[in-house]
Amino acid sequence: MRSVEAQVAELRGIAERAAAAGVRAGAEAAEALVSDGIELSVKVRMGKPELVQEAGARALGLRVFRDHRAAVTYTSDLRPDALERFVAETVELAKLSEPDELNELPADDQFAMTVPELELFDEKVLAIDAKRALDEALRAEAASRAFSSKITNSEGASFGRVSGATAFAIAGRGRQGFAAGYASSYCSLSVEPIADDTDGKKRNGSHWTAARFVASLEPSEEVGREAARRTIAKLGSEKIATGAMPVVFDPEAGRDLLRLFASVVSGGAIYRRSSYLIDRESTEVASKLCHIVDDPLLRRGPGSRPFDGDGLAARRNVVVDAGILHTYLLDTYSARKLGRASNGCAGRGVGGAPHVTTSNFILQPGTTPKAEVLRGLDRALYVTDLMGFGFNATTGDFSRGAAGFLIEGGQLGRPVGEITVSANFDALWRAVDCIGDDLDRRSSTASPTFRVAQMMIAGHSGH
């Protein structure tokens, strides 16, 4: 057992040596990302352990520029001689690509000067052993099954934790470069009970909790009970008739919509002309109620990062301000492609080149209590689940499978399923006419409950 600081320092050393080796091998610049993680995941079902998986993994991703040509490689073989050979081969590989004048490091003064402490690592996460993990999962599942006799089966409960470190180094000929690292941790618990419906169908619902710090997890029993509540609520789900009506998205479904929105404000989609929001900066892209922010600097945030995948300082970006599109999310390459400056939105994994990646991408909560969001709705749809891939980023056409509840007389009514909700995304966001105060912060893309004035629902042909 050694300190996490020592682990970060070791990885930073490996990254720096690999990047320097790239320059020695003839690259103008080389960037190396090293990550090292230890994971434990357990699954229980019907009161018994089903899976215990434990492992550690370490890998290095490399990008080199040579005569403005790029190559991107990764390996899990980090023995010094093997790594040296791998780096030299990567530099050689770059000869195959064609020069792109935008393949160049950012200026030295753009690299992050400091690495802010964002409280992303909890040493207590790593201390959770298989026995404790199984115990949490077993208690959560037991609570879901004990909640009601209507819970007849279970897909089980899972507990997972991951704890590790990441280091990133950039070296360039005659350049100061960049090197930094940080530790992070994450743990999660999810439960999925099953109930039998009268029509022979089975109904499943789920609930989960996740956090970077163990102490921030919801109590296991409560996760189980909430999962049971959600499952039972779906009993008797039916289609409804085709027609247009207001739609309320709960925070989980809202998050799915927000994730799609992030994809169309990404610099990569803009320069590839694969977004309906091309040439829309400073114009209205959502209703005045909408404020959308990407904030990598949230303490303990699930999507927080102290610097971006190009080595630039992480910064908070207001993407949509009172409905007006303020900025796209840009990394160094897409910014240059669009003739502007990066706003620090590069994400990077070991397996690939940096690309625009959201951090904590959040639709800011409104002031309306959740129950009030439904008030005054005579007949509307409350969506809890979205299914499928029906989104054309280029045109904004959106059509997905949905399940949830009918809203009648301002109250949640009977469960509905096997229907679709459709609209053009541009119209959908402009039609947001109420935003709840219940922001769900469990995930890196996060939404409160919100309401869209009207969407088309496809279901059965009767009334």
Added chain:
Amino acid sequence: MTNSEGSRLDAIDAALARRLLEAALSTGGDYADLFFEYRTSADYSYEDQRVKSVGRGITLGLGVRVLKGDATGYAYCEQLDTDAMQRAARTAAQIAAAGASPPPVEVRAIQIPDFYPVATPTLEVVPTEKLELLRRGDRAARAADPRITKVVVSFAEELKEILIVTADGLLYRDRQPLMRYGVYAIAEAGGKRQTGSSGGGGRKGMDYFADRTPEGHGAEAARVALAMLDAVDAPAGEMEVVLGAGDSGILLHEAIGHGLEADFNRKQTSNYSGRIGQRVASELCTVVDDGTVSHTRGAINVDDEGHPGQRNVLIENGILVGYLHDWLSAKHFRRGPSGNGRRQSFRHNPLPRMTNTYLTAGPHEADEILRSVKRGVFAKRFSGGQVNISNGDFVFSLTESYLIEDGQVTAPLKGVNLIGNGPEVLNKVTMLGNDFQLSDGIWTCGKDGQSVPVGVGTPTVKIAAITVGGTQA
């Protein structure tokens, strides 16, 4: 970074495997297996008329699994040194609490047929040949029409060598080449913008391009993007839908394939649980999962638990006759393995998964099927699908579809989703074409966070009623 130095797995021999199995079974496990993997991959992308990036990757590792009752202990390591491998074996063994089970007396190599012999995997072909394929696809898409404003072409390839050793002492080696080529085009005109794509591949060498040329894919991507420029809003509600041959097999994959994976049925969480012998589809429907279709993306010589790839009939003339099994479910149902225990990599434990899943040909002419529709939707291309195993609801997303009016294919429709319930929709298959096609190799299936390459196939299919998720009532 080439593969010319020979397999990194050559050093794994029967004696070493036996020692690792001994450690894995040292605490009383019922069963164990070892999964060694050496994967090399490369990718090339072409954008703005130049080779934008080239990439390579190497992974090497061992996954050790120990079973005790229905419980699995799993561990892996990325260094194949004795200490790391022994540690992984002992970690996985912790699932069992006491006692020791005997390791196999002897470990012997089993020979299996090769459904995808490739003399020279694309990964071993000089990269310049592949770069030329990218240029050809780009040129063809651009040449199709001046309204094509952007083209991206990609080529991805891998060579995966696996070695599996089971507690029964069986040792299997397999070499799995896989390549995929794709063209993506954007068309712009009159303030409208649309996209089209075309791609394919399989467990093939460069000979793939003899039948399916880069020019063909480039022209097809452009055709779709251009056709969609005129797309109108799709209708909303239940109606007749005709699915084109080939990629529409995604319907089978979602509507029924996942529901027949036996882990769900072992746990009784699928709506197909306990329904063997019952009618679950119209009698036109015979559904097969087949890992033996040569050179296809979904083919496997051996699954990732050491069971040879097989052809399995799942539904015969509408009657449910079988599930897709992994080792655990086969044991539970007291039957032989079906060759469907698959995993994404040595970092993942195996699950029952599909290979190539298809609906066999029927009696009707494709034209006759279209002509029989008064008003409906003709679905041709898809971006993907999803299913809820428990209640059977599934969706799939159309990226190229057309209105059918009075038996004629008319206006192209904007992107739209279809939603249905597996058993209900398969009972509404009222006509089936004689034009069966297997998809070209583009599909990847996700389950429990694991991705595996698969194939789908179908003839032209008519569904009497399914919900179309458009915006026009």
